[in-house]
Amino acid sequence: MGSAEISTQEASKSTPSVSPLDVQSVPHTDVLVDDSTLSTPRVYKRRWLGLVAIIILNVVAGMPLVWFGPIADSTANEFRFTLDQVNWLGNCINLTYLPCAVAVPMLYTRLGLRRTCFIGGLLLIVAAWVRYAGTTHPLSVSGAYSLVIIGQIISGVVQPIFQVLAPGYSEKWFDLRQRTTATMLMAVANPIGSALGQLISPLVGTPRDSILVLAIISTAVTPLIFLVNDAPPAPPTLAAAQESPSFWSFVRAMAGREPQNLSTYMTLRQRTDFVVLAFVFGVLVASITTFSILSSQDLEPYDYSDEIAGLMGATLLLVGLLATVITAPLFDRILTHHLAWTCKCLCPIIGGAWISLIWAVRRNDTGGLFAIMAIVGASSLTLLPVALELAVELTRNANASCAMLWASSNTCGVVFVLSQGALRASANADPPYNMYRAIIFQGAVATAAAIVIFFMEGKQVRRSADEQAQAQIATMGTHEMDMPKSTEIRDNVSLSVGPT
Template identity: 70%
Template sequence: MPPPWSAASPTSSPSSQPGPDEHERPFGVSEGRSKEKERQKGAVRVDVLQVTRVDSGEHHAHAHAHVQYRMYKRRWVGVCAIIVLNIVAGMSLVWFGPIANNVVEAFGFTLDEVNWLGNVVNFTYLPCAALVPAVYARLGVRRTCYIGAVLLLLSAWIRYAGTASSLSVHGKYALLIIGQIIAGVTQPVFQVLIPGYSERWFDLKGRTTATMLMSIANPIGNAIGQLISPLVETPAQSILVLAIIYSAATPFVFIVLDGPPTPPTHAGEQRSPSFMSFVRAMVGREPKERVTYMTRRERSDLVILALAFGVLVGVINAFSILTAQDFEPYGYSDDISGLFGATILLTGIVAAFITAPLFDRVFTHHLALTCKLLCPFLGGAWLGLIWAVRRNDTGALFALMAVIGVTSLTMLPVALELAVELTRNADASSAVLWASACRCAASCCLCFSYRGSSCGAMRM
């Protein structure tokens, strides 16, 4: 009779775990999250000591390393730093939107040229988003953030140099748009790292909340930019204020760390997959035994998610860039136009703070269902603007902005987490979603600008 210890525990046998090719993971089923919870129970993983009897009488003991998962309080320090950096990076996109008419008068630009000061950020984002995951893999989070901080400073003071009165109109515009291009490079540096940072530092009970806090920082920056830029007396002084804000926020980069000494979960101890592994998975060339392998259903779900996320975020970004031009023909001032855009973002931030902990602890397996329920309300609010944008209808406009903000920003971290579940590649999925948003924002800006120039006034 064989000794009782010769039978391996079924829970510890690798063969008992289903491979990624044994069944497909439909959209909305957080299988990866469920498996992670099973691994994380008790916060300590100890593999069973296995002893196998062989014919020669020798015994081979196979013991795996004792791994104790833990979290560190310092993780919140890094979260705060990333929040500040994303807030500052998000200001440049919409800074010129509420003061577009004033910039035209002060510098002699056309409205189309002012629109491009925001739109060029979106176009710059697209190629950079694909490169950032590879840079992270080579240099690490900390050193890549250092590069982003240096670019922040350069963009801020190059922009301010463009306000010099001794320059020609074309010289001013050249420096301003160069500063905006550099600012467009910094945005993916601080945005793409968010899901990966949450995975490295947080367990499943706090990951969505951490992703939410860092993800909404960029929209917070949009809101702050829309509120501050109209308050300064002249566009030149406004650009100086932006440069000072950038300079004050840059030192926060020194408290961003690569990763904890001990990971919080099994996923956190894995090496981040490369962007090329994601590309291979999307074209069906990734080997099935790898964790980054994606079924056809997962690939199609990711395409749908990227398109929806692009519209979700991109339309808001385009709307924020063009707020003054959208509402000025109907008698609304730059201050009120800025408040419209800020309402979208501030109400959404409040909603995200409330809902993110619920997704972590209560509605863990209802992420996709949330998107399906909220999207019709969001679409109805955008359609409502067709009839609400008219003179002396401030109350209805603020109400619609609040609905748009609550539904949009609630879905923002949810979509990012769903993309991680589908790809098992946090950096690549984040890059794809944010690039889709910038592509949509750039397209919307061009369409709105063309519509406005052909009709003499911007139409919603």
């Protein structure tokens, strides 16, 4: 035979079908699993295609939020906008995110992952070209601003569509040995987009040219939505085998109204932990977002250029990416049961770094500022996916918990941008229009959040349930595999592997 062919029929024979109804719900106290309903967990190669697609789509969806941050002054001059209007080009995305964060989990429940991504891809293109339409020369100032901000608002709808799905996708497609790593890779994609946005926007010419470049990038990546699928034929874990809980299930659980026999039931301790986690996550992520949006206004009064301001924001995010790549395998293999402990170790470092900016933002301190940005980035981006995973552990509701954490960060982002804009010094200050009081505000709030994290216990309930279920499979003696290792099978498509 010239090539080895793996057909749909062959794959389906080796892949037992598992219905969500075949797996018993896991109560909040003890994990009860019926031996007769368990089947061998499997993972599929196609999961990596979906993962790469979601990462790239998240990168591009994250660019518009901070695109105008490093070029705020240039944008204001070219289009005759005010600085406050330019700030709202980022702030409107945070504000739009809030209702969308509630709607997206319900959209997933009704349409599924794949169709929801199709909607996100369509809106990504629409946002890009509506934004560019605002740069045409015959338009008045108000007309240009209206189109640009409408494009940004549509981007605010796109961002949660690709951002909220990360924990849910990793739960459906990855086993216990890879789930945290998959979540980390998708979670840091949006901040990577912010980093690239800060690098690209000041380097590609005028603000008008940069908006065109953003439209081209957005259009080019949209076809990747066709690589994202809803769920594998057979689930990799007990959690993946269960039907995805609705957003209203999460609301009932937080209100203490969810029945105790359901896996989504939350104790008072778990509800308290989630509120603490959402607050800390919101403040620390919003601190990064706010600095990215206001980086030019923070640094230009002290004679730093747009390019240096953009590079500092990019350093924060790219060093964080490197730290995440290094630490991701540790959380799947060594620190698997210590997510809360990790949060309590990293938060004080982040708070201290933001406080140090009060003294570091001054003339001729480029090296010190880059060092602080590297510390904030490495600690914050390592913490970000850990917090997302821990939220799912507390709630057993991946889509709703992720949506609420990101909604918290965007709410805090709106408050921070408006507050720090109001704290800008006057033209008579030394230096004029400096953001010294705004930097004090950000450092104080970040430090307060770092202290609050110590009120969280953070017990990992979902992982305990999955591990006990897999231990029961291992003791049944009817499978040829060792748990928790999973059988990896090829996609249900023909793959040519050469002559045999």
